[in-house]
Amino acid sequence: MILIADSGSTKCDWILIDRLGNQLCSQTTIGINPLNISESTIKNIILEVSEVLEKRNLIEEIHFYGAGCGTEKSNQKIKSSFRSIFNNLKLIKVEEDIIAAVHATTRTSGVIAILGTGSNCCYFDGKKIIQHAPSLGYLLADEGSGNYFGKELLKSFYLQRMPSSLAKEFKIMFGSDLESLFYNLYDLPQPNAYLASYAIFLFRHRGHPFIENLLYHGIEVFIDNYLMLYAKELENNPVHFVGSIAYYAQDIINKMLTSKGFSAKSFIKKPINNLIKYIISNEYSLQKTI
Structure with missing residues (x-):
């Protein structure tokens, strides 16, 4: 399974899909901007995505697009938060919101x-x-x-x-x-x-x-x-x-x-649905390290 998140500072849209692009569940939480909030706060927000957490052991990829993710420090803060919650990840991709807009x-x-x-x-x-x-x-x-x-x-x-x-x-x-x-x-x-x-x-x-x-x-x-x-x-x-x-x-x-x-x-208005099409058509190799 693949988890996609598109986050501004106000809200974050989450969608869980299978490898064919079929949507399994979706949810919206408050936004995650690593420049403005701590790693513990990021973890707490992730833990609010209840339907996703029920399937956490089946999720192999996470694609996170967000405001404030343009620096290595912010990038690592997001990755560390996900690693502490999801145990079977083979890929975490963290990119800026401007890249989500392009994709x-x-x-x-x-x-x-x-x-x-x-x-x-x-x-x-x-x-x-x-x-x-x-x-x-x-x-x-x-x-x-x-x-x-x-x-x-x-x-x-x-x-x-x-x-x-x-x-x-x-x-x-x-x-x-x-x-x-x-x-x-x-x-x-x-x-x-x-x-x-x-x-x-x-x-x-x-x-x-x-x-x-x-x-x-x-x-x-x-x-x-x-x-x-x-x-x-x-x-x-x-x-x-x-x-x-x-x-x-x-x-x-x-x-x-x-x-x-x-x-x-x-x-x-919201890039998330178009991001599904992009990620499925540009599937990242599972051999990449996280």
């Missing part, structure tokens, strides 16, 4: 953009991934992401820039206790995922001028600062978008791309 969207060259909890962008030349700028994370960048929009909503609410009708709805939905806000931001792990949880407010109030302006500005900054770094590649290659923010704001993205002479080929 889920295309086998040929193209530009791939992530707009989920965080944001990222790359060019895939058909063989390797090329990034003109690194992902700077939720503190320095992440424009257009759930994390970015969560911060913008919170600032506009507490600084009284949000229209009163929206502010009333925002307070009903999230409360206004600063002590609780600061506790979640500064005392608990994964503050980026916490900030991104506010983004749902945007899509429940689409059509309101304030919300539309907020979305337009955030996506415009992402396109201008990051996607346009790949303007040369976009002249001859399609662009694919991955992530819930991109999926629910694709009308805005399409409008902005059209104004620049480009167009999006696809929008994928």
Whole structure:
């Protein structure tokens, strides 16, 4: 059996398949970002995947794609967590979320953009991934992401820039206790995922001028600062978008791309199902060591 996990900082999708690609079970847990949480926390999250654990001795391969998995230290933290729980593994493959986005969207060259909890962008030349700028994370960048929009909503609410009708709805939905806000931001792990949880407010109030302006500005900054770094590649290659923010704001993205002479080929909310097809068609050798 093969276990596939696709994790952002907010949530992690798990799917267990057989070697023909048949889905045996699936589950969603909170996200695993090894940059923000300890190995013991990672293990506890894995232990929540109950249906998978029932078959743990039959699982031979694990393919984990995740935010924050770009360093060797993070890679080893994830692998160590899985080794402590699964006893019969012959292969563990840990890769960044940007690689999941590529594998889920295309086998040929193209530009791939992530707009989920965080944001990222790359060019895939058909063989390797090329990034003109690194992902700077939720503190320095992440424009257009759930994390970015969560911060913008919170600032506009507490600084009284949000229209009163929206502010009333925002307070009903999230409360206004600063002590609780600061506790979640500064005392608990994964503050980026916490900030991104506010983004749902945007899509429940689409059509309101304030919300539309907020979305337009955030996506415009992402396109201008990051996607346009790949303007040369976009002249001859399609662009694919991955992530819930991109999926629910694709009308805005399409409008902005059209104004620049480009167009999006696809929008994928969750890569996990497409990753099944990729892994089965590119079966890794079981002789590889873990």
